[in-house]
Amino acid sequence: xxxxxxxxxxxxxxxxxxxxxxxxxxxxxxxxxxxxxxxxxxxxxxxxxxxxxxxxxxxxxxxxxxxxxxxxxxxxxxxxxxxxxxxxxxxxxxxxxxxxxxxxxxxxxxxxxxxxxxxxxxxxxxxxxxxxxxxxxxxxxxxxxxxxxxxxxxx
Amino acid sequence: xxxxxxxxxxxxxxxxxxxxxxxxxxxxxxxxxxxxxxxxxxxxxxxxxxxxxxxxxxxxxxxxxxxxxxxxxxxxxxxxxxxxxxxxxxxxxxxxxxxxxxxxxxxxxxxxxxxxxxxxxxxxxxxxxxxxxxxxxxxxxxxxxxxxxxxxxxx
Numbered sequence: 001x002x003x004x005x006x007x008x009x010x011x012x013x014x015x016x017x018x019x020x021x022x023x024x025x026x027x028x029x030x031x032x033x034x035x036x037x038x039x040x041x042x043x044x045x046x047x048x049x050x051x052x053x054x055x056x057x058x059x060x061x062x063x064x065x066x067x068x069x070x071x072x073x074x075x076x077x078x079x080x081x082x083x084x085x086x087x088x089x090x091x092x093x094x095x096x097x098x099x100x101x102x103x104x105x106x107x108x109x110x111x112x113x114x115x116x117x118x119x120x121x122x123x124x125x126x127x128x129x130x131x132x133x134x135x136x137x138x139x140x141x142x143x144x145x146x147x148x149x150x151x152x153x154x155x
Numbered sequence: 156x157x158x159x160x161x162x163x164x165x166x167x168x169x170x171x172x173x174x175x176x177x178x179x180x181x182x183x184x185x186x187x188x189x190x191x192x193x194x195x196x197x198x199x200x201x202x203x204x205x206x207x208x209x210x211x212x213x214x215x216x217x218x219x220x221x222x223x224x225x226x227x228x229x230x231x232x233x234x235x236x237x238x239x240x241x242x243x244x245x246x247x248x249x250x251x252x253x254x255x256x257x258x259x260x261x262x263x264x265x266x267x268x269x270x271x272x273x274x275x276x277x278x279x280x281x282x283x284x285x286x287x288x289x290x291x292x293x294x295x296x297x298x299x300x301x302x303x304x305x306x307x308x309x310x
Contacts, residue, residue, distance in 0.1 A: 003189035010188050012224035015170075015255070017297050028295040031272065033165050034158035069167035069255075072227060095297040097252035100170070100224075117186065140183040142172050142250040 006113050007104050007147065014073040014101035016146065018090045022078035025095075026065045029074065038065050044127060051125035053084050060084030073101075085123040085134045085144070099134060101146035107133060110147055119145065126153065161268050162259050162302065169228040169256035171301065173245045177233035180250075181220045184229065193220050199282060206280035208239050215239030228256075240278040240289045240299070254289065256301035262288060265302055274300065281308065 003010060019025040022040055030037040041064045043049055051058050060082035067074040077098060079086035089098055104110045111121055111133055119135040122144070126132075130150040137145045158165060174180040177195055185192040196219045198204055206213050215237035222229040232253060234241035244253055259265045266276055266288055274290035277299070281287075285305040292300045 005188045006186070010224055012170075012227050015167075019297060025295075025297065028272075031161070032296060033160045069165055072167055093248070096293070097298060117183075138251065140180075141187060142174060142180065143252060 006117060007102050007110050007145075008106075009102055009104060011102065012072065012100050013103050013148070014075055014099075014146070015069075015097065016075045016077055016099040016101065017096065018086060018093075018098045019076050019078050019095050020090070022063045022065055022076055025076050025078075029065075029067045029076065033067055035067070038067070040065050043125075049125040049127065051084070051123065053123045055121075058083050060087065062086050075101075089144070097143075099144040099146045101132075101148050103148045103150070105149060107131060107147060107149045107153070111135065114145065114147075161272060162257050162265050162300075163261075164257055164259060166257065167227065167255050168258050168303070169230055169254075169301070170224075170252065171230045171232055171254040171256065171299075172251065173241060173248075173253045174231050174233050174250050175245070177218045177220050177231055180231050180233075184220075184222045184231065188222055190222070193222070195220050198280075204280040204282065206239070206278065208278045210276075213238050215242065217241050230256075244299070252298075254299040254301045256287075256303050258303045258305070260304060262286060262302060262304045262308070266290065269300065269302070 026037050043061045046059050051060055061080050063078040065076040077086050114135045118140055119137045122134040122136050124133040131153045133147045135145045137143055181192050198216045201214050206215055216235050218233040220231040232241050269290045273295055274292045277289040277291050279288040286308045288302045290300045
């Protein structure tokens with residue numbers, strides 16, 4: 001039965017996994033999936049990403065590598081030492097699953113609906129073709145949710 | 156590019172999430188997805204499930220509830236107090252993501268290939284139309300992997 005999901009979609013598009021050493025972990029995922037080791041990417045500097053963590057600007061960046069479980073993206077994330085949702089979770093819980101992501105439209109409204117469900121906005125920022133928000137849903141869903149919206153946005 | 160994955164598939168079919176109170180968490184997932192609260196199921200007793208945890212028989216069972224992120228199944232798991240991969244993880248790490256699952260064929264060979272990659276067999280058992288094995292891949296992939304095979308099997 002197709003429902004009426006809060007975020008306008010029930011499709012999870014990405015799993016985020018925190019790692020200490022992205023080169024090492026990328027080799028393991030490449031071996032598991034039988035694919036070449038992908039290039040490591042880096043999220044934008046503050047001037048581009050405008051990253052806000054717990055409501056304050058942060059210079060935090062992370063290294064990223066992407067794999068695919070079919071059409072489900074697996075994002076490996078190695079954060080730097082600056083304050084971020086990634087660094088905090090890595091220090092508190094170690095390596096492992098960090099978030100499940102949904103591609104949505106109308107970010108502000110979706111953040112509001114998440115907050116109505118008791119989720120808390122942890123971090124937001126931009127990449128070159130979109131913007132994201134991490135919502136803490138650990139009390140209710142026992143995961144962190146990332147909302148991703150493609151487009152050009154001011155935040 | 157389509158690779159040659161170790162488990163014969165690159166498609167992740169299920170996310171497993173440990174919870175303390177499956178009725179409460181089911182209501183939250185049902186609200187998120189706009190679907191009715193599904194019935195809580197119970198895994199089989201030892202006589203049917205033949206559950207082996209760390210190589211020894213265990214009477215462990217768990218309550219389960221299933222949701223769907225599109226074609227990705229979300230399994231909520233509330234374990235009982237008997238020794239199991241679920242109980243251990245819930246006590247060590249609390250509620251949250253437990254495993255990613257792949258539907259495979261030729262279980263014994265796939266377990267062997269996982270072990271060749273350094274994974275460790277944690278638990279296995281049967282349900283009424285298949286069998287499963289949990290492999291600890293936390294050192295390499297930073298997750299627990301569950302292999303699921305449909306069919307009737309002796310273990």
